[in-house]
Amino acid sequence: MSSTTVALSDLIAALGGDLLGGSELRIAAIAPLDEADEHGISFLANPRYQAQLATTRAGCVIVAPALAEAAAARGAAIVTPDPYLYFARLTQWWAARARSRASAGVHPSAVVSPEARLGQGVEIGPLAVVEADAVIGDGARIGAHCVVERGAAVGAGTRLAPRVVLGHGCRIGARGIVHSGVVIGADGFGFAPSKSGYVKIEQLGNVRIGDDVEIGANTCIDRGALADTVIEDGVKLDNLIQIAHNVHIGRNTAMAGCAAVAGSTRIGANCTIGGAANIIGHLNIVDGVHISAATTITRSIAAPGVYSGPHPFEENSSWQKNAATLRQLHTLRERVRALEKK
Amino acid sequence: MSSTTVALSDLIAALGGDLLGGSELRIAAIAPLDEADEHGISFLANPRYQAQLATTRAGCVIVAPALAEAAAARGAAIVTPDPYLYFARLTQWWAARARSRASAGVHPSAVVSPEARLGQGVEIGPLAVVEADAVIGDGARIGAHCVVERGAAVGAGTRLAPRVVLGHGCRIGARGIVHSGVVIGADGFGFAPSKSGYVKIEQLGNVRIGDDVEIGANTCIDRGALADTVIEDGVKLDNLIQIAHNVHIGRNTAMAGCAAVAGSTRIGANCTIGGAANIIGHLNIVDGVHISAATTITRSIAAPGVYSGPHPFEENSSWQKNAATLRQLHTLRERVRALEKK
C-alpha cells in the first residue's frame, strides 16, 4: 500500500476540503493519530481527543473547522465539516488506487451457463458457477468459487467476494458487497410435526436484497417459506449473522457480528443491533431502535430507544453466589413483602 | 413458480383429502390466508384464526373437519385431519413440480476419483470433488463445489447443496438435506497443555449421521476425538449451529439457528433447542426436553419439560440500574435475612 505516495493536493482535488499548509507534502499511509509518522495522514473526529494534536507525528490531520487553528499550528491540516466522513471517503479513494485492475471478463475456468445474462464489464472469477437465467448487472464482479443459481440476479456494480452462494431466484441490488462464505437463499427452517417425525415444508419464497447492502463473511439469509425474506436498501450486516425466513429488515439498519433474527420478525429502519444480540420470531421492532450487544429480545418493541439485556459478568465466585440467589429472587420478593406487612 | 397453474383435482389426486367445491378451480400459488388471491390456496391450522375465513380471498382453504362447513360456505375447501401437515406435503409436491430437472450424471468439471463408488442416478455438480473410496448412494445429488473426502459416504437420495464439505470417513444416511457452507468432520477442539504451549490431540473419530436429517447453512459438526460424533435419524439442525466432538443427538430432535453444543454432551430424542441456546460439555439431557432460545444450559437435565434462561431485556437505563443491583444480589438477600431476624 505504501509503495507509492500521494500528493496532498491530488487528494484535495479528489475529495475536497480546505488544505492549510502542506501543499508540497506527499502521503504514504493513512494511520491513527498515535501511530502516524510524518508521511501519514490522520483524522480527529472527536474533540475529546484534541490533546493528541499536540503529540501526533502525523504529516497531515483532518479536522473540523473548530480545530483548524490548533491543527494548522502543528503542521498540514485538511478542514472539513465531518472529519470522520471525510476519512471514510479517503479510505475509498485510497483503496481504489491500490486495487488490482483485474481485467473484466469471464475466467476460462468459470462454468457459466449460456442461458445466463451478463451485463457490460462484468467480471467472473476463476471456478465460479453461474446457472441458467441468472442475471449479472453491469460492472458486477463475481468472485472465485461463487455459485449464482438459476434465476438469481446481481445488481450493477455489486461485488461478490470469493465463495458466495446466491440461491435460485434470489436477488441483490446495485452497489452491494457480499463477503466470502455468505449463503443467501438456503431453506428456511420449517417442518410440520407428524407421527413419523418432522415433515419438511419446502421453502418456496426467495430473498430480496436492496441496493447498497453489505453482508459480512459467513452470514446466512434464508429464503422465505411462501413470501420473500426482505433486506431493504442500505442495510449493513456483519459476519456470522443468521437471518431466518420471512424476516424483513428496514433501510439503513446495521447489525453487528453473530446477531440472529428468528423467522418472520420485522425490524424497522435506522436501527442498530449489537453483536450477538438475538431477536426471537414473529416480533415487530419499530424504526430507530438500538439493541445492545448480547441482548435477547423476546417481545415486540413499539418505541424507539436503547434496549439492553446482557447478564452482568463478575469474578466467578461472586457470580456463583449471585446466580444462586437469582434462582430464588421471586421468593426474596415475597419475603420483602412479608416484612413490609409487619 | 406461478407461471403454470394446477387443477385442484390433480392436487387431490396426488395428496388426498376431501374436496368441497372448486372442482374446476386452478391454483397459481400457495399463500398465507391474508395474502392469497382467488388463484391461491391457503391453510387454516389453528382454530384461533378462524375469523380469517371470513376475509380471505383465497380460492381454496385447507381445513380440519370441524371447519369444513364454514370453509365451504365461502369457496372451495380441502378437508383433512391435519391441515398443517397437508400444507407441508403440498409444498413438497409443489416444489417437485417446479424443480429443474437437472439430468443426472457427473458434470465434466467435477473432479471425481476413479476409486469413488457412485450409485445409480447420482448427480455430481460442477467443480465438485469426490475423493477415493467415497460412496455416493443411488439418486444422491452432490452440489457444485462440494468436497466429499476419502472414505466418506452419502446415503441414497440425499442432497448436498453447493459447497458442503463432508470429511474423510464421515457418513450421512438416506434422504438427507445439507445446506451450503456446512462443514462435517472438521477436527474437534482438543489439546493437551504443555510447557511450550498446547499440543494437538488428533481427532481420530468420525461423524455418523442418520437418515432424514436436515442441516442448515454454515453449520459445523466436528469429528470425534476417539469415538464418533453421532446425529440420529430425523434430527433437524438450523443454520450456524456448532456441534462439538463426541456430541450425541437423539432422533427427531430439532435445534434452531446459532445453537451450540459443547463436547461429549448427550441430548435425547424429541427435544427442541431454541435459537442461540448453548449447552456446555459433558452433560446429559434426557428425551423430551425443550430449551428456550438464548438459554445457557450448565447442568444435566434429568426430567422432560421446558427450561429457560435468557436475561430479560429492558429499556437501557432501567437495565443499568437492575444490572448494578444484580451484582449485589447475594448481599441483598443477607440484608433481608437480617431484617427477618429482628
Add this chain to the structure above:
Amino acid sequence: MSSTTVALSDLIAALGGDLLGGSELRIAAIAPLDEADEHGISFLANPRYQAQLATTRAGCVIVAPALAEAAAARGAAIVTPDPYLYFARLTQWWAARARSRASAGVHPSAVVSPEARLGQGVEIGPLAVVEADAVIGDGARIGAHCVVERGAAVGAGTRLAPRVVLGHGCRIGARGIVHSGVVIGADGFGFAPSKSGYVKIEQLGNVRIGDDVEIGANTCIDRGALADTVIEDGVKLDNLIQIAHNVHIGRNTAMAGCAAVAGSTRIGANCTIGGAANIIGHLNIVDGVHISAATTITRSIAAPGVYSGPHPFEENSSWQKNAATLRQLHTLRERVRALEKK
C-alpha cells in the same frame, strides 16, 4: 484406522515412556478406558478415575509414575510424567501413520498464478486458486477449493483444509491448521454515518497470524481498518468464532466455539475464552484471564482470574417468575433500604 496393528515396542521407540509388560502386545486402536478392548490403548490422566483401572479391558494403559504399580498389576502399562500429553503425542503419531500420502504437487485443476511463489514440497489441491504474489511455504498444503489471494502468505508446513479463504495481503505462520470454511481477511465492519446512509470505510489493514495457530471451521477473522488484526503464536480458535477488525490476541490463548470479539479489543496471552462468550469492542483483557462460557464481557479486565456471567437457567415457570422480579430488582433494593431505616 484399525486395519493394521502397531507393536507397543514401536510406539515406545517413537514416543518414549517406560513400558511395563506387554512387549509382545500389538495395538489396534486408541480408546477411552471404558470402551477399550484388549487390543486398545487408553490413558489415565486424572487420579480421580483410578478405580477404572480395575474394570478396563484395555490392553495397555498410559499412567503417571504414582499409578505404575496399580496399572502394571492388571496388564501392560506405559509410565510417563504427563499421561495426557503422551496421549496427545500418541494421537499425532497414530494420525501420521494413517494419513494418506497425497503426493505433493499442484493438482492440474488448480488455478495457480505464475506469479505466485511455491516452496518445496507444496501440495495444492483440486480447484484451489492461488493468486499473484502469494507465497506458499515449504511443505504447506492448500486444500481443494481454497482461495489464497494476491500477496497472501502461508507459512511452512501449514495446512489449509478444503475451502479456506486467505484474503489479499494476509499472512499465517508455520505449522498452522486452518479448517474448512474459514474466512481470513474479509472487511472489518466500519462505516461513517451520513445523511444518505452509511458510507463504507475501506479496510486497509491485513490479518497477521503467528506460528502454530489452529483455526476452527467457519471462523472469521476480519482485516484491520488501518493497522492489522493480530493473532499471536500458539493461539487456538474453535469453530464459528468472530474476530473483528484490529483485535489482538496474545500467545497461547484458546477460544471455544461461537465466541466473538468485537473491534479493537486486546486479549492477553494464556487466556481461555469459553464457548459463546462475547467480548465487546475497545477493551483490554490482561494475560491469564479465564472467561466462562456464554459470558458477556462489557468492561476491561485488569487482573487474572476466572470471570463468569451466564444467566442461570431454570424450569420455565420458575424462570418466568424470577425474570419478572428481576425487572424490578432496583425497586426491591429500595424497599429493603426503606425497611432497614425503620
